[in-house]
Amino acid sequence: MSATDLAPAFFLAVVVILVVCRVVSRLLQLVGQPPVVGEMLAGVVLGPSVLGALLPGVESGLFPQELRPVLYVVGQIGLVAFMFHVGWDFRVDRLRGVARPAGLVSAAGVVVPVLLGVLLIVVAGERTGAMAPDVSLTVSALFVGVALAVTAFPMLARIIAEQRLAGTRHGSLSLGAGAVDDAVAWILLAGVFSIAGGSAGLVSLAVAGGFGLMVVLAVVVRLRGRTVLLAERAAPENLLLVLVGVLFLVAWYADEIGLYAVFGAFSLGLVFPRSPQLDRSVETIEPVGRVFLPLFFTYSGLNTDFTLLGSGPVLLFTAGCVLVAVVGKFGACWLAARLSGEPNRVALRVGALMNARGLMQLIALNLGLAAGIVTQAMFSALVVVAIVTTVMATPLLALIDRRERIRDGRDEGHGRDERPRPAVVAESH
Numbered sequence: 001m002s003a004t005d006l007a008p009a010f011f012l013a014v015v016v017i018l019v020v021c022r023v024v025s026r027l028l029q030l031v032g033q034p035p036v037v038g039e040m041l042a043g044v045v046l047g048p049s050v051l052g053a054l055l056p057g058v059e060s061g062l063f064p065q066e067l068r069p070v071l072y073v074v075g076q077i078g079l080v081a082f083m084f085h086v087g088w089d090f091r092v093d094r095l096r097g098v099a100r101p102a103g104l105v106s107a108a109g110v111v112v113p114v115l116l117g118v119l120l121i122v123v124a125g126e127r128t129g130a131m132a133p134d135v136s137l138t139v140s141a142l143f144v145g146v147a148l149a150v151t152a153f154p155m156l157a158r159i160i161a162e163q164r165l166a167g168t169r170h171g172s173l174s175l176g177a178g179a180v181d182d183a184v185a186w187i188l189l190a191g192v193f194s195i196a197g198g199s200a201g202l203v204s205l206a207v208a209g210g211f212g213l214m215v216v217l218a219v220v221v222r223l224r225g226r227t228v229l230l231a232e233r234a235a236p237e238n239l240l241l242v243l244v245g246v247l248f249l250v251a252w253y254a255d256e257i258g259l260y261a262v263f264g265a266f267s268l269g270l271v272f273p274r275s276p277q278l279d280r281s282v283e284t285i286e287p288v289g290r291v292f293l294p295l296f297f298t299y300s301g302l303n304t305d306f307t308l309l310g311s312g313p314v315l316l317f318t319a320g321c322v323l324v325a326v327v328g329k330f331g332a333c334w335l336a337a338r339l340s341g342e343p344n345r346v347a348l349r350v351g352a353l354m355n356a357r358g359l360m361q362l363i364a365l366n367l368g369l370a371a372g373i374v375t376q377a378m379f380s381a382l383v384v385v386a387i388v389t390t391v392m393a394t395p396l397l398a399l400i401d402r403r404e405r406i407r408d409g410r411d412e413g414h415g416r417d418e419r420p421r422p423a424v425v426a427e428s429h
Contacts, residue, residue, distance in 0.1 A: 020046055047304050080262065127313055155359050309381060356389050
């Protein structure tokens with residue numbers, strides 16, 4: 001396809017993506033799922049698993065191979081804008097009282113899933129038929145382990161915002177642990193790619209570049225006052241151009257060092273100065289993330305083919321991955337929160353939130369697929385993990401809330417029983 005052919009194809013594809021995302025999100029909201037889950041599932045609906053299976057000609061016509069890199073790039077713009085706004089909206093002061101438990105939860109949420117994922121591949125990987133034939137068992141095992149250790153930090157942030165949990169202890173603890181969790185997971189992922197390439201260069205670059213990014217962000221914090229003064233004198237249109245330029249520059253740098261654009265964008269948002277003028281500029285680019293983020297989900301959905309899960313061994317492998325993912329994340333993070341002194345009601349909610357994989361796992365899977373580490377069958381199996389664990393989050397939180405209300409009601413009932421009011425006691429029973 002020529003560039004003049006790609007443009008109208010892109011416009012039509014975007015319209016279809018946005019409409020399907022809205023429809024699926026509205027349907028899932030009826031069962032209590034947040035809109036972001038609907039966007040992720042809509043991507044699968046538009047891929048070979050649903051649309052391609054029912055109307056293969058329509059799928060190939062809407063999303064020709066030449067169009068898919070365009071969807072990926074524009075989806076990355078949505079990701080960067082979205083993660084920058086997540087960082088800007090994030091209140092660092094909420095982490096002051098949860099630093100220690102967040103560190104312990106994060107460590108458990110990385111170490112346990114990695115170990116369980118490696119064990120799963122070592123024990124059963126070669127029997128499933130989902131392994132890449134030219135990739136070593138070590139690389140495949142480490143990649144699956146790291147992919148299972150990733151937390152859906154952007155989705156976590158959106159779920160917490162949409163459920164109005166940002167001011168709660170479990171919301172703050174989950175956000176803090178999720179941010180550290182994913183930063184560590186991306187460094188580990190760079191290490192896996194280094195092993196696959198036979199060089200330690202990638203992980204060294206990620207670590208050294210990460211320190212460099214921290215230095216740059218520290219300078220941004222130090223110059224915050226001057227930045228606000230300059231921003232107040234600048235014309236709004238010029239300020240917006242500077243903001244987008246700086247954001248994309250940081251995203252480029254984070255991509256180059258192997259920590260990936262989403263973390264560069266989140267980190268910049270975290271330290272970005274605040275003023276009425278700057279806040280208006282940040283709010284101006286926020287809809288960009290909301291509009292273009294579904295394109296990334298669709299790109300991932302186009303690489304997902306659930307028909308590849310039809311064989312018994314691959315289905316068992318998929319079920320094993322889901323089980324390992326839930327035990328390794330929900331179980332480990334719940335236990336770590338309890339060991340750090342958190343009450344059970346907080347620990348359970350932290351486990352439910354940290355268990356979601358969603359967007360970040362999809363990013364890791366796309367990188368693994370591009371690098372040849374992941375087969376289409378393994379990609380599809382791990383997408384099931386991302387979907388199941390993310391869909392679980394909201395119902396689990398609702399179930400925990402319901403059980404607590406029932407328990408509190410019983411406790412209040414017992415309290416009434418102790419009072420000398422036999423008529424009320426009879427009615428309550």
